[in-house]
Amino acid sequence: MGHKTFSRGIHPSYYKELTSGKRVEAASLPKTVTIPLQQHAGAPCEPLVKKGDIVAEGQKIGDVKAFVSAPVHASISGKVKDIELSQHPGGFRSVSIIIEGDGTVKEWGKAGAPVDLSAISAEALREAVRDAGIVGMGGAAFPTSVKLAPPKGKAIEAVVLNGCECEPYLTADHRIMLEEPEKVIWGLRALMKATGAPKGFIGIEENKPDAIEALKKAIGSASDIQIIILEAKYPQGAEKMLIVAALGRKVPVGKLPLDVGVVVNNVGTAAAIYEALNWGKPLIERIVTISGNGVKEPRNLRVRVGTSFEEVLSQCGGLVEGGEVEVLNGGPMMGIAQPTLAVPVIKGTSGITVIAASVIKSSVYDACIRCASCVSVCPMGLMPYKLGDFGKSFRTADFKDWDGVSCIECGCCSYACPSKRPLLQWIRLGKLKVRQEAQKAAAAK
Numbered sequence: 311m312g313h314k315t316f317s318r319g320i321h322p323s324y325y326k327e328l329t330s331g332k333r334v335e336a337a338s339l340p341k342t343v344t345i346p347l348q349q350h351a352g353a354p355c356e357p358l359v360k361k362g363d364i365v366a367e368g369q370k371i372g373d374v375k376a377f378v379s380a381p382v383h384a385s386i387s388g389k390v391k392d393i394e395l396s397q398h399p400g401g402f403r404s405v406s407i408i409i410e411g412d413g414t415v416k417e418w419g420k421a422g423a424p425v426d427l428s429a430i431s432a433e434a435l436r437e438a439v440r441d442a443g444i445v446g447m448g449g450a451a452f453p454t455s456v457k458l459a460p461p462k463g464k465a466i467e468a469v470v471l472n473g474c475e476c477e478p479y480l481t482a483d484h485r486i487m488l489e490e491p492e493k494v495i496w497g498l499r500a501l502m503k504a505t506g507a508p509k510g511f512i513g514i515e516e517n518k519p520d521a522i523e524a525l526k527k528a529i530g531s532a533s534d535i536q537i538i539i540l541e542a543k544y545p546q547g548a549e550k551m552l553i554v555a556a557l558g559r560k561v562p563v564g565k566l567p568l569d570v571g572v573v574v575n576n577v578g579t580a581a582a583i584y585e586a587l588n589w590g591k592p593l594i595e596r597i598v599t600i601s602g603n604g605v606k607e608p609r610n611l612r613v614r615v616g617t618s619f620e621e622v623l624s625q626c627g628g629l630v631e632g633g634e635v636e637v638l639n640g641g642p643m644m645g646i647a648q649p650t651l652a653v654p655v656i657k658g659t660s661g662i663t664v665i666a667a668s669v670i671k672s673s674v675y676d677a678c679i680r681c682a683s684c685v686s687v688c689p690m691g692l693m694p695y696k697l698g699d700f701g702k703s704f705r706t707a708d709f710k711d712w713d714g715v716s717c718i719e720c721g722c723c724s725y726a727c728p729s730k731r732p733l734l735q736w737i738r739l740g741k742l743k744v745r746q747e748a749q750k751a752a753a754a755k
């Protein structure tokens with residue numbers, strides 16, 4: 311019998327073998343870090359420090375009172391060199407705190423049994439998660455504390471940990487499940503406690519048997535946590551696809567996972583919760599997969615937030631010589647192409663993928679031949695060829711009528727299109743227009 315999955319989607323080449331067998335290594339301590347005040351979905355932080363201040367590793371340096379937000383912390387000890395606008399890996403410019411390091415390193419973590427979860431209240435857990443600046447580490451960077459505070463009357467029946475890592479090239483989640491399964495399971499139990507969920511599930515694609523074994527061992531004989539093995543298919547790790555595949559629950563259009571009694575978190579987020587609650591360590595570093603045929607030595611590195619892509623790539627032998635490359639924040643399906651290497655690793659940077667120009671899709675595209683390939687792969691059941699046209703020609707009312715806002719930006723449609731039409735790019739434009747119109751309407755009120 312085949313493994314559980316969702317309808318439609320694609321099977322791209324995964325290229326996981328470049329790094330899946332490589333242990334996570336610590337990246338060198340950066341001399342300078344650039345820490346954007348916007349590293350999460352929601353309101354950007356305000357700086358809590360000023361130029362010239364001395365900061366300690368782990369010190370909170372930015373925060374804001376808004377509910378949907380997460381504070382940022384100094385990832386190295388040193389002096390605030392400046393607070394300025396700088397290029398963000400999300401493709402925009404963001405106010406960032408630049409810290410010049412003093413070369414000292416703080417020791418985090420202690421041996422011994424982890425904190426007893428029965429001695430911590432759900433509210434204290436949520437507060438600690440917020441205080442540590444923890445956000446979704448699969449890429450979306452949604453503040454985790456917000457997910458842990460469902461509105462009154464919405465009971466959470468299950469926490470699902472996302473261990474799919476369906477993006478080609480990326481293996482950071484695979485490695486964390488394999489190397490630190492106890493942290494992942496402890497973090498899952500903390501999430502269950504914070505939400506009041508009696509059951510925990512971990513969704514993992516079939517192509518990670520060693521991680522499945524490691525987690526099974528860490529779960530032991532406990533019956534409240536279950537591993538669900540899923541088909542390796544893209545975008546299996548998208549929240550809605552994961553919920554329908556793992557639990558058979560469909561999140562209706564315009565609704566959230568909590569509307570079907572579920573909260574989804576990434577496995578890396580669970581491990582970060584362990585470190586925050588047990589060691590008092592905020593989210594100041596993360597595992598990043600550096601891979602692709604454009605980088606000399608693909609690796610998995612534990613990188614301080616704020617380290618430049620340039621510095622990280624130099625620790626992987628640098629870029630291959632001869633010919634252009636495209637550098638992406640993330641994987642090739644959903645990643646964002648970078649105009650410069652002077653961008654920092656942020657909390658949501660699961661990977662840096664470097665693709666040689668010879669395999670990058672040309673920007674020349676042909677007319678739509680109405681083959682419906684894009685329709686047959688769209689996991690949300692949308693009409694990508696129509697949405698692409700509406701997005702590119704700014705027909706916002708039509709874009710909304712055809713439910714363009716439900717697009718999860720997985721890129722399956724662009725991948726499948728024989729005419730190489732940049733459908734996702736156009737659909738993103740359509741979504742941006744919808745957001746801008748909504749903001750205008752709110753401002754007019």
Ligand code: SF4
Nearest residue numbers: 688717718720721723
């Ligand atoms: S329309 Fe959106 S959800 Fe559908 S395949 Fe394209 S990018 Fe994915």
Ligand code: SF4
Nearest residue numbers: 678679681682684727
């Ligand atoms: S896959 Fe491309 S060519 Fe085929 S219908 Fe969609 S947009 Fe048109």
